[in-house]
Amino acid sequence: MPAKREELLSLAQQPEDRLLISQLWDKMSQAEKYxxxxxxxxxxxxxxNLCRTAMERMGNRGFFLYGGYPQAERRLALFLPDYMETPDDIPLEDNPICALRARPRGGVELNHRDYLGSLMGLGIRREMxxxxxxxxxxxxILLTAEMGEYVRHNLEKAGHASIVMEPAALENLLIPPLQFKTLRDTVPSLRLDAVLTVAFSLSRGEAAxxxxxxxxxxxxxxxLKGDKPVPEGAxxxxxxxxxxxxxxxxxxxKKGRIQIEVHKLI
Known part of the structure; x- marks a missing residue:
């Protein structure tokens, strides 16, 4: 039996979690009603992760975590009506995410902080x-659809460089390859403190x-708990x-220790 709204609110660990859970419920109802x-x-x-847990209790009715492309880290919680099966079924004009390509003039190389700082300088909230x-x-740059035109016409500088903004299709995003160093070792268990020793070259005491x-x-x-198991892919x-x-x-x-492979991001 699907959980009730009050039951889902019990999952909240922080005050803002209650707001997010209430928002989930409202968006789910909105998709079903309209x-x-x-x-x-x-x-x-x-x-x-909070959304996943809440929607598992609700039965995952038309629920997706969608970021505009498969490897996205930041995603929005998306609810689809019954006649849509995946986010790919959403018409282009109704897609909740848009993309813009920023090109610095003069071949200047900018970093993530340069672009994000400039967006915040326009008064755009991080959640957008x-x-x-x-x-x-x-x-x-991926944005909520309603912010696309505003950013396109108002973001003129990032870091120390002038930039040119143009629309970009989600299917043609320039996704940089993930750069990492591969670390292979063995641990006595999958406890967090044990995995930390491999990932960041720490002693067990330093990890703790x-x-x-x-x-x-x-x-x-x-x-906050060193004995918590770390799942694959975390x-x-x-x-x-x-x-x-x-x-x-x-x-x-051979000594009964667990073999692990860790990718340390560069």
Missing amino acids: FQPACTPFLDLRQQ VGDILVSPQSAD ECIRRGLVQVDGADA RISLRGKGKAILAQIGGLS
Whole structure:
């Protein structure tokens, strides 16, 4: 039996979680009532995990986490009416996400912070901005559809460079390859503190201290327990040290330790 709204609100760990859960319920009802796609703004990884948990209790009725392209990190919670099966069924003019390509003049290379800072300078809230895909000579910026024209006509500078904005098709995004260093090792268990030692070259004590200080996140959520198991595919971030992905969990070594492969993002 699907959960009721009050039951879903019990999942909230932070005040803003209650708002997100209420928004999920409203968007789901909106899609069912008006037979049109309905969605939230863009969500971070922690918010997406909360949405997954809530919608598992609701039965996942027409629910998708959609970021404009398959590998997207920032995604919005999307609800489709019964006659649509996937986000690909949404007509182009109704797509909740649009993309713009920013080209710096003079061949200047800019970074993610340059572009995001300029968007924030226009008064755009972070939740209206999806992934920013930075290439050497351009950046593809994903936005909620209603922000597209405003940004296109008002974003004229990023970092220290003037830029030219033009529309970009979601199917033609310039997606930079993920750059990482592959680390292979064995651990006694899949506890977070054990995986951290491999991902960031820490001692077990240093890993435990980082967790205690609240410096670690797993899939966007604060990780405060060193004994929590890390699932395959989890994204781990350590403040000041970077990000890593537990890419593969293998079999046991001859000494009974678990073989793992970690991708440390560069």
